[in-house]
Amino acid sequence: MRGxxxxxxxxxxxxFAFTSCAKQPTQEVNDAKAVIDAAVKDGAAxxxxxxxxxxxxxxxxxxxxxxTQSKKFFKKYGNAKKMLLQVKTDAEAVKALIPARKEEAxxxxxxxxxxxxxxxxxxxxxxxKAPKGKGTKADIEAMKADLKGLEESFPAVQTALDAQDFFxxxxxxxxxxxxxxxxxxxxxxxxxxxxxxx
Amino acid sequence: MRLxxxxxxxxxxxxxxxxxxxxxxxxEAREAELLEDDLRRAGASVYAxxxxxxxxxxxxxxxxxxxxxxxxFGWFRDYDKVRAEFQDLLAKGQNALxxxxxxxxxxxxxxxxxxxxxxxxxxxxxxxSASINESQEVRKNxxxxxxxxxxxxxxxxxxxxxxxxxQVNTARSHLARSESAVYSLLERYRDADQVEKWRKWxxxxxxxxxxxxxxxxxxxxxxxxxxxxxxxxxxATYEIGLGRYGLSDKLHAGDDATPEGKYKIxxxxxxxxxxxxxxxxxxxxxxxxxxxxxxxxGQVPGRADIGGDIxxxxxxxxxxxxxxxxxxxxxxxxxxxxxxxxxWVTIVGSADLENGVLKIMQKM
Numbered sequence: 001m002r003g004x005x006x007x008x009x010x011x012x013x014x015x016f017a018f019t020s021c022a023k024q025p026t027q028e029v030n031d032a033k034a035v036i037d038a039a040v041k042d043g044a045a046x047x048x049x050x051x052x053x054x055x056x057x058x059x060x061x062x063x064x065x066x067x068t069q070s071k072k073f074f075k076k077y078g079n080a081k082k083m084l085l086q087v088k089t090d091a092e093a094v095k096a097l098i099p100a101r102k103e104e105a106x107x108x109x110x111x112x113x114x115x116x117x118x119x120x121x122x123x124x125x126x127x128x129k130a131p132k133g134k135g136t137k138a139d140i141e142a143m144k145a146d147l148k149g150l151e152e153s154f155p156a157v158q159t160a161l162d163a164q165d166f167f168x169x170x171x172x173x174x175x176x177x178x179x180x181x182x183x184x185x186x187x188x189x190x191x192x193x194x195x196x197x198x
Numbered sequence: 199m200r201l202x203x204x205x206x207x208x209x210x211x212x213x214x215x216x217x218x219x220x221x222x223x224x225x226e227a228r229e230a231e232l233l234e235d236d237l238r239r240a241g242a243s244v245y246a247x248x249x250x251x252x253x254x255x256x257x258x259x260x261x262x263x264x265x266x267x268x269x270x271f272g273w274f275r276d277y278d279k280v281r282a283e284f285q286d287l288l289a290k291g292q293n294a295l296x297x298x299x300x301x302x303x304x305x306x307x308x309x310x311x312x313x314x315x316x317x318x319x320x321x322x323x324x325x326x327s328a329s330i331n332e333s334q335e336v337r338k339n340x341x342x343x344x345x346x347x348x349x350x351x352x353x354x355x356x357x358x359x360x361x362x363x364x365q366v367n368t369a370r371s372h373l374a375r376s377e378s379a380v381y382s383l384l385e386r387y388r389d390a391d392q393v394e395k396w397r398k399w400x401x402x403x404x405x406x407x408x409x410x411x412x413x414x415x416x417x418x419x420x421x422x423x424x425x426x427x428x429x430x431x432x433x434a435t436y437e438i439g440l441g442r443y444g445l446s447d448k449l450h451a452g453d454d455a456t457p458e459g460k461y462k463i464x465x466x467x468x469x470x471x472x473x474x475x476x477x478x479x480x481x482x483x484x485x486x487x488x489x490x491x492x493x494x495x496g497q498v499p500g501r502a503d504i505g506g507d508i509x510x511x512x513x514x515x516x517x518x519x520x521x522x523x524x525x526x527x528x529x530x531x532x533x534x535x536x537x538x539x540x541x542w543v544t545i546v547g548s549a550d551l552e553n554g555v556l557k558i559m560q561k562m
Contacts, residue, residue: 146340149340175349
């Protein structure tokens with residue numbers, strides 16, 4: 001029986017040595033964080049906001065798991081390592097999403113810019129063609145001033161594009177387009193008014 | 199000895215078994231986790247950072263204590279203190295969450311109020327600009343303000359309040375330039391002495407009509423109205439068009455302003471480029487005096503002439519003239535039929551302190 005007791009004690013010591021001295025997965029944490037940082041640097045906070053929040057949440061959960069294990073007598077970091085590996089994989093996936101999303105945002109902004117330019121050109125053409133006769137000249141002059149304001153606002157779209165502020169560029173282009181279209185509509189109405197009177 | 203060893207192992211196993219039957223972890227620990235998510239979702243790190251950081255720090259400490267308690271053998275576990283700690287933490291977290299939501303709501307309300315005020319100001323300036331020809335600078339800046347304001351609306355739709363606030367400020371600065379242009383144009387119209395002088399002219403003109411039974415015409419430039427009086431009573435009112443800088447008082451040829459003063463019709467033209475026309479005796483004595491003074495003071499170009507050929511003519515009230523007063527052809531027919539050489543025509547900036555444009559400006 002003495003042998004059994006000895007074996008039991010030795011077993012406990014071995015188990016203690018293998019568990020309580022288990023090394024924390026510091027390298028894995030750093031690797032996961034590095035990939036997340038790289039994704040953030042690429043613009044994940046703008047182009048993959050939800051996905052980034054999810055990955056950050058998973059990292060926090062993995063770190064909590066490490067903390068939990070570190071307080072235990074029998075420390076097991078296997079699960080934490082798995083979680084960190086998943087975080088790293090997910091962060092890499094997020095990072096991989098960004099170029100396409102960025103490209104999409106850029107394309108949307110450029111499209112909006114082109115549409116805004118077309119709307120401005122149309123309004124300008126209509127205003128130039130509009131008969132400055134009976135009852136319309138004052139309106140047309142006012143709309144020309146409106147258009148000048150829009151034309152002076154338009155370069156800001158390119159400035160935003162150059163600064164890679166694609167959402168800002170798109171918003172500005174959309175706002176300019178809407179206003180230019182409304183000018184065109186007013187010119188058309190004014191022209192109709194003249195036709196009606198003629 | 200063997201029996202003793204067996205007893206020790208038995209007791210050890212029993213203890214182990216008992217220690218496995220642990221008291222339940224306080225549910226507050228899970229609630230604290232969920233609350234942390236709620237705080238993140240509510241943007242509490244932006245709106246109540248102190249409360250959130252305190253919550254996160256104490257949450258970490260509470261989790262540590264919970265772990266330490268969990269690490270104990272079941273016999274020695276006592277979650278009462280930990281539970282109390284979590285309850286205290288939850289109360290603090292709820293406070294931080296409430297504060298964050300209140301501050302976020304307050305920020306949104308303030309932004310909405312600012313945007314509502316700005317929208318109203320844009321509309322008012324737009325209304326004023328619609329009734330003045332000199333509105334290029336006003337309208338140009340107004341269009342810029344509208345574009346930026348629309349951007350602000352798009353940011354609000356995406357719940358990006360910081361960017362929205364920045365856009366509102368930019369829109370406000372464009373609008374301020376627009377309003378400033380309006381003020382400089384209409385400054386004379388807010389001068390009570392100036393308006394009183396115009397009113398006096400109008401009264402004298404109407405009194406003349408009442409006394410002689412004659413037709414007189416009164417032109418209110420700001421109101422953009424021409425009123426025909428007969429025997430001192432208003433018979434008809436017509437909308438008019440003015441010069442590009444029609445709200446200014448004409449000083450010299452080519453300034454595209456419409457003169458102010460008491461004039462008379464000196465000639466009638468049944469067929470002109472602009473339908474029918476009534477020629478006024480501009481410049482009168484007062485205009486000549488003002489012109490000479492302005493020239494002496496260097497207010498007009500050296501070679502400038504005082505100009506002339508100021509008419510009331512047809513062609514449409516939406517016209518921008520070189521200083522004449524234009525009306526619709528149908529109106530011109532009626533005016534032409536009533537007016538004759540010698541008919542008084544009094545042109546004023548505004549005879550009405552209650553004028554709609556001035557009222558709007560008072561609100562601006």
